[in-house]
Amino acid sequence: MKIVTLRALEDFFTEISDEYDVRVPVRLPDGTRLLGRPGEGPLSLEETPVARRPSELFFPQHETVFTAREGEDPEAPPSPAKALLVVGLGPADLDALAFVDAFFASGIRDDLYFARRDGALLIGLSESGEAQLAGLCDLEFLRRGERFALAPHTEAGKALEERMGGIEAADVSATQEAATDEDEVRQILQRASELLLAGKIPDTFWGEIADRCIACTGCTLVCPTCTCFDVQDRRYPERLERSRQWDSCQYDAFAREASGHNPLGAEAARTRRRIHHKLAADVRRWGRITCVACGRCENACPTGIGLISVAREMVEKFG
Ligand code: SF4
Ligand code: SF4
Incomplete structure (x- = not known):
């Protein structure tokens, strides 16, 4: 299993920003944690939810549906230039996103939502225990003290894992969590x-x-x-x-x-x-x-x- 440090992850997400629209949890000077771009604040990988709802990356608070001019066909907003890579979502937020995906796919599929959601990669985070986020994200980070073990769940997640730094090491055995x-x-x-x-x-x-x-x-x-x-x-x-x-x-x-x-x-x-x-x-x-x-x-x-x-x-x- 590959083990990486927070510093190596910070460097990786900055490097890969040319390719993906990367959003990572960052801590702002006032202590608030938000999904921002690499470098907007120190990387803050914790299972505690960020302040705003992550689904806003695919379903923003306000967006244009179309623009129409007299005598012309309505114009849809431009497609995103890069696919999103969203990092550090905990089990609750990934579960929420799976529901929002199902909601926008039911009945008439929502083109605006899936223009951002299709092709997006998700990296989940578990604070303890074994990998538990298969089916909800492409790659899972498992906290191991100050470092993270990587557990890919899809081909895209495996490709990301292979590109990350880090060392191959035996995984630290997971602790059994008491009822929370x-x-x-x-x-x-x-x-x-x-x-x-x-x-x-x-x-x-x-x-x-x-x-x-x-x-x-x-x-x-x-x-x-x-x-x-x-x-x-x-x-x-x-x-x-x-x-x-x-x-x-x-x-x-x-x-x-x-x-x-x-x-x-x-x-x-x-x-x-x-x-x-x-x-x-x-x-x-x-x-x-x-x-x-x-x-x-x-x-x-x-x-x-x-x-x-x-x-x-x-x-x-x-x-
Ligand atoms: S609208 Fe919601 S957040 Fe505001 S007071 Fe009522 S229950 Fe509380
Ligand atoms: S998911 Fe539940 S706890 Fe979280 S904001 Fe919505 S209603 Fe509140």
């Missing part, structure tokens, strides 16, 4: 999902939670499995531009219809929708809970009603 907080969170999400599917949560509960919400939408903007977007047309003197941007189910106008009728007009209904969607509606539609327990909404919410906190409250009160 993450296991406990997943049990809470599972129980909360069961309660929702069984109709055990009264409407009054959503009113209590909604009273604490200031509708800032932070929870949905950071969520790696949120996929809602809105479409806008803007007319300029010489062209019309159609764009799309992230939407949020916490906005009053999220579900408002052209007639003025709004099925989610009350804040309690929008709050219920935020939680019910991930823990119940998606279980029915996709066969899985679509909260990957990354904790971003917990950090983002200024009033303490991130999804995990609400699920915990549900279980304590009704479970």
Whole structure:
């Protein structure tokens, strides 16, 4: 098994930037970790999720769908010049991305999303244990103290591994992890999902939670499995531009219809929708809970009603 140092990886990602649009987790001076380009900050390979949702590399917050000029065919945005190489995604973010891939591939395949996603390479990161990310990434980094063991999962991952520096060495035996907080969170999400599917949560509960919400939408903007977007047309003197941007189910106008009728007009209904969607509606539609327990909404919410906190409250009160 090949073992590499952080320094060797930093050099490799800088070198390969001519070929790929490389994004690595970097630490900014204020301590925030983001996916940036090599050299924008020290490489920060940790399983802890970066602050923003990684899916924004393929589904940005705002993008042009097409531009149209009178008498001409609509013009699609140019294709990306280089394929993305995204480094350091942990198990939760890779799981989230697998869901987003399935979402944008269902029904009419989303050309804008796959213009960036097709051909992109993913390098995952596991903090401990054996390789566990096959099927989710091309190459997996396994932390071994200050160094990383490389476990390729695809031909493209194998080709990357062969180009990286490092030495061949026997792998350090993996330590068996004790049950973690993450296991406990997943049990809470599972129980909360069961309660929702069984109709055990009264409407009054959503009113209590909604009273604490200031509708800032932070929870949905950071969520790696949120996929809602809105479409806008803007007319300029010489062209019309159609764009799309992230939407949020916490906005009053999220579900408002052209007639003025709004099925989610009350804040309690929008709050219920935020939680019910991930823990119940998606279980029915996709066969899985679509909260990957990354904790971003917990950090983002200024009033303490991130999804995990609400699920915990549900279980304590009704479970
Ligand atoms: S913890 Fe919050 S931000 Fe993370 S996947 Fe679940 S709902 Fe989304
Ligand atoms: S982050 Fe918290 S306060 Fe803001 S919209 Fe989401 S639940 Fe409401």
